[in-house]
Amino acid sequence: MDLGIKGRKAIICASSRGLGRGCAMALAEAGCDVVVNGREPNSLHQTAEEIRRAYPVVVTEVAGDVSEPSVQDALLSACPQPDILVNNNGGPPRRDFRDLTREDMLRGATQNMVVPLELIQRVIDGMAERNFGRIVNITSLSVYMPIEGLDLSSGARAGLTAFLAGVSRSVANKNVTINNILPGKMDTERLASGIRAGAEKAGVSYEEQAAKQAAEIPAARFGTAEEFGQACAFLCSAHAGYITGQNLKLDGGLYNSAF
Structure with missing residues (x-):
């Protein structure tokens, strides 16, 4: 299926491995030029080289922690007018909530709520002006159902979801969509x-x-990173302009609900 996004430019955060890597591979397969990012330069370069060998697209590497403002600057310098933004970031480690310090909580909220919002602030108006934008946030099934020890991650990602519920609808008429993918056990x-x-x-x-x-x-x-990436690519496609403000659960049916 032609996703209609060949030649589009995409920033995929935390994409040197795991689910972010799956998204970068799928978007490159769809013909997008991609900016890939990761904290570890060697694994980032390996992923970038694999994409270059597989697909005739431009691949730009930006190493570093996307939580750092300087790394965000570097991402936007590498791709000043992105058509696609995939927000992804490592979550806080498993820990009993009683053991969380104030600093831990602030760091977790920054990583999984503030950072994606900062990036969205910087790209959304340009997308609206160009009448095309696709923003996908990788959150977690824990937004809907608790996972022991991941309370901080769940709270921050749920906050991001609620924050963007209204924002997504404010730009829908500009062909800019904002959606979330909630991975289960991947x-x-x-x-x-x-x-x-x-x-x-x-x-x-x-x-x-x-x-x-x-x-x-x-x-x-x-679940696999490959099938996750393909779902992300569809939400970024030209065919998904009528899907916004949604939470797509990729969980193999684990979340037991009729709605």
């Missing part, structure tokens, strides 16, 4: 760390704990 290092912790607590092997968690999902498996 086959990433963050999930693996949770499985390791659960296995240690339960006194079972990693494999046993992973099988137990997969069995809880109606699809009976974990």
Whole structure:
């Protein structure tokens, strides 16, 4: 399916690995020039080279933590007029809420709520002027259902969701959309760390704990970064202009609800 975005320019935050990488690969496959980002320069370069080998698009690397204003500046310097922005950032580590300090809470809220809002502030008016914009925020299924130890991440991402509910509707008439993708149990290092912790607590092997968690999902498996990226690419496509302010759950049916 031609997504109608060949030649568009996309910034994908935290895209050297995991779900962000899946999004960068899918957007490049659709013909977008991509700006990829990650904290670790070597893994970032490896991802960029893989995209260059696979697709005839321009790939620009911006290393660093997207939470830092200087890195945000570098992203917008590399791509001053993005058509697509995919917000992604690492969340706070698992921790009992009783152990969170004020500094921890402020850092978590900054990473998962303030930073994406700062980037949206900087790109949304230009998108509206050009009459095309696609903003996708990678949040979490924990916005809808709690995950033990990720309360800070859940709260910050829920705050982002509520904040943007009104913003998304204010620019819909300019062909600018803002949507959120809520990953469930995806086959990433963050999930693996949770499985390791659960296995240690339960006194079972990693494999046993992973099988137990997969069995809880109606699809009976974990999701992949590749299928996540393709869903993101569709929301960024020319065909998705009538979809805005929505929360797309990619969870294999784990969230049990009729609506």
